[in-house]
Amino acid sequence: MVANLQIALVQANLAWEQPEVNRTHLKELVLKAAQADVYVLPEMFTTGFTMNAESYAETLQGATIEWMQGLAAERGAAICGSFICTEDNNYYNRFVFVTAEGVLANYDKRHTFTLAGEEKVFTKGNVPTIVTYKGWKLCLQVCYDLRFPVWARNTVGYDVLLYCANWPVKRIAAWDALLKARAIENMSYCVGVNRVGNDGNEIPYNGHSAVYDTLGDQMTFSEATETVLVVSLSYEAQQQARMRFKFLQDADEFTIL
Numbered sequence: 001m002v003a004n005l006q007i008a009l010v011q012a013n014l015a016w017e018q019p020e021v022n023r024t025h026l027k028e029l030v031l032k033a034a035q036a037d038v039y040v041l042p043e044m045f046t047t048g049f050t051m052n053a054e055s056y057a058e059t060l061q062g063a064t065i066e067w068m069q070g071l072a073a074e075r076g077a078a079i080c081g082s083f084i085c086t087e088d089n090n091y092y093n094r095f096v097f098v099t100a101e102g103v104l105a106n107y108d109k110r111h112t113f114t115l116a117g118e119e120k121v122f123t124k125g126n127v128p129t130i131v132t133y134k135g136w137k138l139c140l141q142v143c144y145d146l147r148f149p150v151w152a153r154n155t156v157g158y159d160v161l162l163y164c165a166n167w168p169v170k171r172i173a174a175w176d177a178l179l180k181a182r183a184i185e186n187m188s189y190c191v192g193v194n195r196v197g198n199d200g201n202e203i204p205y206n207g208h209s210a211v212y213d214t215l216g217d218q219m220t221f222s223e224a225t226e227t228v229l230v231v232s233l234s235y236e237a238q239q240q241a242r243m244r245f246k247f248l249q250d251a252d253e254f255t256i257l
Contacts, residue, residue, distance in 0.1 A: 001135015004194025008036035009229040010186065011209040011222055012045070013197035014166075019046035030075055032229035035132060038178070044093065044122040045141045047198060049166040050084075051121045056159060057086035059098075060104065068098040076100050078133060081164050081193075085125070091122040095140045095164060097131050103229050105131045107140035112149055118144075130158050136235065139164055139188075146178045150256060154186035154248060159238060163192045166171050167206045168250060176208055183212035187241065187248050189233050193246045196224050212242040223257075 010029055015021040022045060030039050043049065046064055047056050058064050066081050071081045073142045078099045085106075086095035108125025112118040128151070131138045137158040143150055143165035152161060157183040161182055167175045175192065183190035190212045195205045206224035213219055220231045242248065 003036065003134050005038070005134060005193055005233045007160070007211065007231050008033055008038040008039040008077075009191065009193045009211070009220070009231070009237060010039055010041050010253055011193060011196060011225075012042060012206045012225050013226050014045060014195050014199070015041065016047045017046045017050055017052065017145070019056065019064065021096060022046050023064065027067075027071055028201045029226075029228055030071060030079070034230045035075075036077055037214035038078045038080065039075065039081070039228075040074070040137075040162060040164060040191060040193045042193055043082045043166045045081040045164075046083045048195075049116065049203075051117060053084050053086075053091040053121050057084045057091050057138060059086060061107070065096065065098070067103070068096065069102045072098045072100045073102065080140070080162070083164060091121055092125065093118070093122050095129075095142050097133075097140060099133065099136070105140075107142070109142035109145060110151055111144040112201065113144045116162075128153070130156060136233075137177040142207050143167060143247065146175070146182065149182065149185060150254065152182055153251070153254070154188055158186075158188060159235065160233065161186060161188050161190045163190070164187055165192060165194045166199070166205060167208075169206045172206060172208050176210070179219070180216050182213050183214065184216035187214050187245070189213055189238065189253070196226055212240045215245075
């Protein structure tokens, strides 16, 4: 495994319902950024947080997956983020993780955002996804999942909790607080990547992409500017903290129905 995992947070302004424009722009941001092992894009990075799934849904053999595979190979790193995916006549807000070798892993958003009517359009996922990459275990989550700690509870010993999001300005204080809380309660690095700019519904986003370490200390943070933040995560530092503070071993057992 690699001792230090380099994570890049791609905090971008997304063009509303313009997949090709967004793919072109995001590729420019990724290729101009410092080298990393994993580049994390925002939620619904091809369209913004639209409910117009029928017009913009793709399969896992579509243009966005081909783009992700090509960019991952060119950059020599993994690329991940969510987009609108269709499968078996259902629509999913699907977080896809693509390695430089073109290998896919995916996670379907569990908690559809009822305030925006997401549950009326998208089928929710019911299977957690842990990706093993360069020896690290990464837990994939999407936006609204952040509010539900039981779903993210670290019962499998993952190392990094990844959230991609379109989290608006109005509730950004909750985003800040919950990212830190998820890191603390799971003794895990917690990475949150949000977008900036306004979407097609004139909802503003101000970023606040951030990384918190195993004890909840903030490692990086960015406000409302388009940027790519690269952070080095230390496996040894995390293991030492877990050995010293055995909080995970003291947690209550539970079953998700």
